[in-house]
Amino acid sequence: MSATAVLRAVVAELRVAGMLAMRYRASFLAETVMSFGWVAWTVIPLLVVYEYRADVQGWTRDQALLVVGLFITLEGLLGALVEPNLRAVVEQVRDGTFDYTLLKPIDTQLLVSIHRIQPTELPHALSGLVVVGVAASRLDPLPGLGDVAAAALLLVAGLMLLHGLWTIVVATSFWFVRVDNLSVLLRSLLDAGRWPVGYYRGIVRFVLTWIVPVGLITTFPAMALRGQLQPQLLLATCGVSLGFSLLARAVWRFALRHYTSASS
Amino acid sequence: MSAPLGTLRHAAAAFPDLLRVSWADMVAYRAEIVIWFLTGTLPIIMMLVWDRVAEAGDIGRFDQPAFAAYFTATLACRQLTGSWVVWEINQLIRTGSLSPALLKPLNPLLFLSAESLAEKPLRAAILVPLVALLFLWRPDMPLPLSPVQLSLAVVAIGLGWLLNVAIQVCFGCLAFRLEQTMGLYMVWFGLWALLSGYLFPLELMPPVARAVVQVLPFRATLGIPVEVLTGALSGWDAVGGLGLQVAWVLAVGLLARLLWRRGVRRYEAYGA
Numbered sequence: 001m002s003a004t005a006v007l008r009a010v011v012a013e014l015r016v017a018g019m020l021a022m023r024y025r026a027s028f029l030a031e032t033v034m035s036f037g038w039v040a041w042t043v044i045p046l047l048v049v050y051e052y053r054a055d056v057q058g059w060t061r062d063q064a065l066l067v068v069g070l071f072i073t074l075e076g077l078l079g080a081l082v083e084p085n086l087r088a089v090v091e092q093v094r095d096g097t098f099d100y101t102l103l104k105p106i107d108t109q110l111l112v113s114i115h116r117i118q119p120t121e122l123p124h125a126l127s128g129l130v131v132v133g134v135a136a137s138r139l140d141p142l143p144g145l146g147d148v149a150a151a152a153l154l155l156v157a158g159l160m161l162l163h164g165l166w167t168i169v170v171a172t173s174f175w176f177v178r179v180d181n182l183s184v185l186l187r188s189l190l191d192a193g194r195w196p197v198g199y200y201r202g203i204v205r206f207v208l209t210w211i212v213p214v215g216l217i218t219t220f221p222a223m224a225l226r227g228q229l230q231p232q233l234l235l236a237t238c239g240v241s242l243g244f245s246l247l248a249r250a251v252w253r254f255a256l257r258h259y260t261s262a263s264s
Numbered sequence: 265m266s267a268p269l270g271t272l273r274h275a276a277a278a279f280p281d282l283l284r285v286s287w288a289d290m291v292a293y294r295a296e297i298v299i300w301f302l303t304g305t306l307p308i309i310m311m312l313v314w315d316r317v318a319e320a321g322d323i324g325r326f327d328q329p330a331f332a333a334y335f336t337a338t339l340a341c342r343q344l345t346g347s348w349v350v351w352e353i354n355q356l357i358r359t360g361s362l363s364p365a366l367l368k369p370l371n372p373l374l375f376l377s378a379e380s381l382a383e384k385p386l387r388a389a390i391l392v393p394l395v396a397l398l399f400l401w402r403p404d405m406p407l408p409l410s411p412v413q414l415s416l417a418v419v420a421i422g423l424g425w426l427l428n429v430a431i432q433v434c435f436g437c438l439a440f441r442l443e444q445t446m447g448l449y450m451v452w453f454g455l456w457a458l459l460s461g462y463l464f465p466l467e468l469m470p471p472v473a474r475a476v477v478q479v480l481p482f483r484a485t486l487g488i489p490v491e492v493l494t495g496a497l498s499g500w501d502a503v504g505g506l507g508l509q510v511a512w513v514l515a516v517g518l519l520a521r522l523l524w525r526r527g528v529r530r531y532e533a534y535g536a
Contacts, residue, residue, distance in 0.1 A: 030447065041454045045463045049313065052323045052468070056316060188302050192309050199316045 009106055010114055017117040028120055035076070035124035039131060042072055042194060057198045062138040064196055066222035069131030071194040074158055074217060076125025078190075080118050082163050083183060086170045088116040093173050098259075109252050113163070136225055143225045150224040150234055157241035158217035164241075164248030165212075171248075171255035186212075193218040213240075278370055279378060286375075286382035297383060301390050304342050310463055311335035311398075324467055330494075332402040334465055336395055337493040341486055342462065343387045345424035347380040349373075350449050353436025362531065373524065377429055384425075408495040416502045420489040423509040427485050430513060433520040440527030461487035467496075484512045 022028060046068055050061040059067075089112045092098035101115075102108060136143055143151075169182045189212045192200070197208050197215025209215045220237055223229040290297065314331040317323065326334065356362040356372065365372040399405060409417075435452065438445040457463055460482040466474055477483060488505040491497035497505050 027447075034447065034451070037451070037454060041458065044458055045310070048464050048468055049317055053317055053320065182299075184299055185302055188305055191306055195309070195313050199313055201312070201316070204312060 006106060006110070010110075013111075013114045014117060017114075018119050021119040031120045032123040035121075036127050038124065039072055039127045042068055043131065046195075057196065059196045059198065062135045063222065063226055065135035066132055066139075066225055067196050067218050068194055069128050069133075069135055070155065070218045070221050072128030072131060073125050073155065074128070074162070074193070075190070076121050076123075076128055077159055078162055080121035080125060081113075081159070082166050084116040084118040084121075085113050086166045087183065088112070089170050090173045102256075102259075108256065109167070109249065113167075132225075139226065141227070143227060147225050147227050150229065151221040154221040154224055154229075154234065154237060157238050158221070160245050161213055161217060161241045164244045167248040168251050171251050174255045174259045190214055196222065216240075275370060275374055279374065282370075282375060282378035283382050286379040287385075289379070290383045290386055294386060297386050298390060301343065301387060304346060305339070306457075307335045307339040307342065307462065311339075314464070315402075324465075326465065326468075329402050329404040329406055332398065333405040333407050333494050334490065336398050336405065337407075337490045338462060338486070340391055340395065341421055341424065341489040341493065343391055344384055344421050345428055345485060345489060347377075347425065347428045347432055349376045349380055349429050350432035350436045351446070352376050352379070353433065354439045354445055357436075357439040357527075357531070366528065366532075373433060380425075380429060406495070407493070408498075409493075413492065413495060413498060413502070416506065417489060417493040420492045420502075420506055420509065423506060423513055424485045424489045427481065427509060427513050427516060430516040430520045431481065431485070434516065434523055437520070437523035437527045440523075440530055456482050456485070459483070460485055461490055479508065481512045481516065484509045 043065070046061070046064055049056065050064070054060065056064070089098065089101075092101060101111060104111060136148075165186065166183065169186065172182075192204075192208055193214035197205060197219040200208060200215075205215070216237055220229060220233065224234065311332060311334075314323075314326070314335070315328050318326060318328045318331055353376065356365060362372065365375070431452070432449070435445060435449040438448060442448070459466075459477050459480060466477055466483060466487055469477060488497065488509055492502050492505060
């Protein structure tokens, strides 16, 4: 299949997803308004902490706010781009319609990754970026263009990591049909990412940096905006997320080869 | 349509059997309960954060062990007072499976509360090792539990659960009229997390806000059981707290009864 054909298919999928989301306009508007409420929900505990302290583990309020904003952004992107798609795959595996997806003449991993995008979650991601913007504008010194670029790069790397993590979870659904709960589990681990990873101690910090790389996903971009991320760390993060994506792809292909489908 | 004493006795007689059936159900799905348990673990993250914040000195009356005790109690009370009846009611109404449920000679709400109650021993069983682990981490956690205080805490937890169920029945009954009710419940949940003491002790709020939050139903579902369990509320103050809980249970319970009856009548009128 040629690249333009793939691109056309992708655009068509995205258009359908957009139309599906706009179907219930009132609900779409309500969810947009709600997403701003959830921002307040995530920010308030941080404000309470900084009522009592000016600095925790080398993070001032505005600096910690960067992490919260990035957390909200990633939560929104996860809800819009990653989770709904992978949930749909699990459902298809369960009711047997995954066979039809396999028959389509387009890369299956690409297709299932864009098939059920949820644009209603995008305002949530956007409001997270607003928080990041507000917090960044209060930093002294202001982040330079290079810092912003590094942070953006790290955000993409974080999203790739999450996508890989969820892909592997879904790949296991070919063997164990009930895995949608695992995504609940990943979500609750991700919750730790709303605070700078430097807050945590010992084994918890180790796990959150290297095993479930929550810290890497939200804290590193914030450090980049503060101009405190060493270039080696930036490179290492990008390398890790690229490697992890390749690994996830390998796992996915392996799982597909062993998929026994509904009829056999 | 008032419930005559006979019906009430009938329900009370059936309840132990309902519990037994629900318990068997829960044991069958025990792995899922472990997963659902994990969705309520935000207090552990908050505990680690506040522990770090209190490292440089006490905050109000909280030092590091006090924060550990507070959030351990929050974790336990959240697990033991929680309920997802709202989701079940929503599902019953939306899928129409309420119709056969209404044909049974017992109120469907009784089944649902039995289900919610039956999962509590399992949740408690998961709590035990977790709390033990937290005690290993901070052995100096102050939990001044005299027998009196402990029994007050058990009652407070029971009342908190009852209030949660009543509130959720109210939100669930909205599904008789509205399309999107889980969204509304999530708004409530968001407010609840901020105002119940789930994410931070209410004492750390500014005094004016605290005075208001003190009497709202949010604190009655979680804050009061936690305060009794950690000894922040003891003696007659604790009894007063339980009194506030009882008042909210009665008020919300009556509202729930009204909404349920009206909803069912409307539902039947559609001839589902």
